[in-house]
Amino acid sequence: MVNKGADAVTEAELVDGDTILGEKENLTPGLSGTFSLNVKAGKYQLYCPGADTEKVDFTVTQATGATAAATRSAEVTTALTAATTGYATYVRQQVADLVTTTGAFVTAVKAGDLDQAAKLYGAPRLDYERIEPVAESFGDLDPAIDARVDDAPDEASWxxxxxxxxxxxxxxxxxxxxPIADKLNTDVGKLNTLVAKATFQPAQIANGATELLDEVGKTKITGEEERYSKLDLLDIQGNIEGADKAFTLLEPALKSLDPTLASTVRTRFTAMDKALAPYKEGTGYVSYDKVTQDQRRGLSQAVDALAEPLSQVAGVVVS
Structure with missing residues (x-):
């Protein structure tokens, strides 16, 4: 996919009804990108928000001859199956934790306890940021839970x-x-119901890990995500942890398919953890307004260094 100059278009998605199967974000003019998926034969749509024609029909026909799955070794097939099962379990546990931490946060908000609400705000943010691409796959649910003020049509609907x-x-x-707190509780409950039925494929897990790194580069490093609480480093931790978990589950198969890539990505995750370490404070991180522009650039460079090889994983596990 290439954005040849459409200022209004910044992402491309493959959708099945209201469900996003895969996406590539940050496609600003002049940039290109890819994502990989295995999908069943059927009718889908390519969705580019802001384009003159936002949705284009996309038909997948059954491939002939041997499939990629049929030509893989039994060891790799078993490892990829374990990855999909393990990721579903991980996502469900994270969202179950999110239900609990959001409930406690909402209780404090509704009690009018500012100090307690501030104290409890970070925990559900960490739970949510670990699995953000999964939430984003369910249409309007992510904007309802996680929109920033500039994402909403107006503050009244935010x-x-x-x-x-x-x-x-x-x-x-x-x-x-x-009422906003009650709606948040309800929306998180909806997410919990939806992930209970969700299944994942290896490329989808890998794409999700890449999307988490894109989130860091797009809204966390800039400080726009947690502009009032200044907890951006906590969000970055959540995104990195979620991406690391996804990669860890795929790592056994990737070591057989492309050991060099597996080693490179693991080394970059270690470097990313080291880049974040100086900003730890107690059980959390320093306020993001204490991180200088030069320090933010250093974090951004670590993110970019990790995102580049990580973006290759989906193509390997598909092929």
């Missing part, structure tokens, strides 16, 4: 964590936020 973040850390008032 809901989710960041609406409450502003109330707690900027406005210092929880007046009128009970």
């Amino acid at each position: 809901t989710g964590f960041h609406r409450l973040e502003k109330a707690i850390f900027a406005d210092r008032s929880l007046a009128g936020t009970a």
Whole structure:
């Protein structure tokens, strides 16, 4: 996919109804990108938000001859099957934890306890950021839970964590936020119901890991994600941990398919952890407004160094 100059288009998605099967973000003018998936024969759509024609029909026909799965070794096939099962278990546990931590946070918000709400805000953010691409695959659910003010049509329709973040850390008032807190609780419950039925394929897991790194580069390093709480480093930790878990599950198969790539990605994850380490403070991180522009550039370079080889994993596990 290549964006040849459409300023309004920044991503491309393969969708099945309301479900996003795969996507490539940050396709600003002049940039290109890819993502890999195995999908069943059928009718899908390519969706490019902001394009003159936003949705284009995309038909997949059954391939002839031996499939990639049939030509893989039994060892690799077993490892990839274990990865898909393990990732489904991981996602469900993270969302179950999210239900619990969001519930506690919402209780504090509805009680009007600013200090307790501020204290409890970070835990569900970490749970959510680990599995963000999965939430994004369910249409409008991610915007309802995680939209920033500039993502919403207007402040009146703005809901989710960041609406409450502003109330707690900027406005210092929880007046009128009970309905927003209740909706957040409901939306997180919907996510929990949806992931209980979700299944994943190896390339989807790998693409999700890449998307998590894209999230870091797109909104976390800039400081726009947690602009009121300044907990951006916590969000970065969540994105990196989620990407690392996805890669770890695919790593046994990748070591057989492309040991050099597997080693490179693991080395870059280690370097990413080292890049974050100086900013740890107690059980969390320093406030992001204490991180200088030069330090942010250093973090960005570590993210880019990891994202480049990680983006190759999906193509390997598909082929």
